[in-house]
Amino acid sequence: MPILDFLFYIFLVVVFFQVIIYLLVYGKFSFLKPVKISRKKAPVSVIVCAKNEGGNLEQFLPYILHQNYPEFEVVLINDSSSDTTLEIMQKFAKRHSNIKIVDVKAIETFWGNKKYALTLGIKASKYDLLLFTDADCKPVSKFWISEMVGHFNEKTSIVLGFGAHTKIKNSFLNKLIRFETLITGLRYFSFANMGLPYMGVGRNLAYKKELFFKSNGFINHIRIKSGDDDLFINQVASANNTAISVCKNSFTTSPAKTGFKDWINQKRRHITTAKYYKLEHKVLLTTIYCLQVLFWLLTIILLIGSSLWITVSALVMFRLLLQYVIFGMAAKKLDSKDIIHLIPVLEIFLISIQLFIFITNLVSKPNHWK
Structure with a gap:
């Protein structure tokens, strides 16, 4: 099997699991109705x-x-x-x-x-x-x-x-x-x-x-x-x-x-705690991150080299449209609607910076609460 065909099937699996996460995990929160709260005033x-x-x-x-x-x-x-x-x-x-x-x-x-x-x-x-x-x-x-x-x-x-x-x-x-x-x-x-x-x-x-x-x-x-x-x-x-x-x-x-340097240093400190999470949480979060990286990496490779670029383009557009809807509803809840139009750019930058932080933390330890 040619390597590009193999990568295309991996791409299909990645898109499938991302759609499942968007619909069954993020979607349930994005469309969640407000919960009635207690009016008791405990100290x-x-x-x-x-x-x-x-x-x-x-x-x-x-x-x-x-x-x-x-x-x-x-x-x-x-x-x-x-x-x-x-x-x-x-x-x-x-x-x-x-x-x-x-x-x-x-x-x-x-x-x-x-x-x-x-x-x-x-x-x-x-x-x-x-x-x-x-x-x-x-x-x-x-x-x-x-x-x-x-x-x-x-x-x-x-x-x-x-x-x-x-x-x-x-x-x-x-x-x-x-x-x-x-x-x-x-x-x-x-x-x-x-x-x-x-x-x-x-x-x-x-x-x-x-x-x-x-x-x-x-x-x-x-x-x-x-x-x-x-x-x-x-x-x-x-x-x-x-x-x-x-x-x-x-x-x-x-x-x-x-400043980028200050923010990256802050995120380096925050990310160090993730390795102490419960195993099931680490597996879950690592899987979500890997799916993001694979989606964009395979998108670039397949759009450049695969004869199935039309199918790939359609799947990318479907995934982005779904992401816009789900993230858009979440952003409305969390008062962040003004950044939604930049989702693809911000996502690529963010996963790249997270990868850089992970590699940097392997080399040197970040500073903490001073």
Whole structure:
């Protein structure tokens, strides 16, 4: 069998499995109807861990403090900052009685470990419902707390939220970052919706304090400096205890990186945690990525060299059309409609950068929480 014919049959298999994933996995989330949430107003501890984030706290903390919610505390964790972070926390605490400051001093055993600081903050919190965000994050509405915690009930112990990035006009990097955020959100929401939750993002995440201590917190991966959000959720989330919140009022937004080098370094840190996921999740995510790479690689080879280029072109157009529809509906849910027209370009760039990051991480280790 000629090599191009063999590659064509592989291409058919790749397209088939991608269509199945788009329809049965992503499609179920993209067309998911809003879920009614509880209107009970249980008290909540909002937890923000900050390390040298004085300026961000000045800018974004007021959006948390002015939430329309009857009873909540804000636990501010100063993780051994060397700037004005602690002073700014204390300034806010003088004006707001619901602020609790946890000043973490660096110790040799857990030097530079955000999980240690978070654990101390969680221990200091007084409520069972914990809502997490970062110092550079802003809730997009005054109903962020009520929308996120409204999904809790007797069975649900984890609520996965969405952390978007601020739009920057005429910036390709910003569109690429927001596309990656969209794809990540679409993926973890879709699999959680199917009963296979595997990660969450610390920019917008909630779980019960009881679950944290019953699961021994971060102890199983305390030596891994990253992964306070996704590794913990990968460890404790199940089909029965996890809910998703995709109402726009429940979103947070944060500034995106403005330089390619800074963004790649950030993604290098994030990707290092994936190898510690459960085996079934690693296999699933690796398969999805390999299908993407094979689709574009085989598309280029077959369009250039195969006599079946018309059939290949038709399959590519069908796959792209389906992707536009599914991703378009997801982007509407996740407030990212402006980048959908660039899907093919952004996808090729993203999978190329991810491959570069994977190879780079094999050569050298990335820096972590400082």
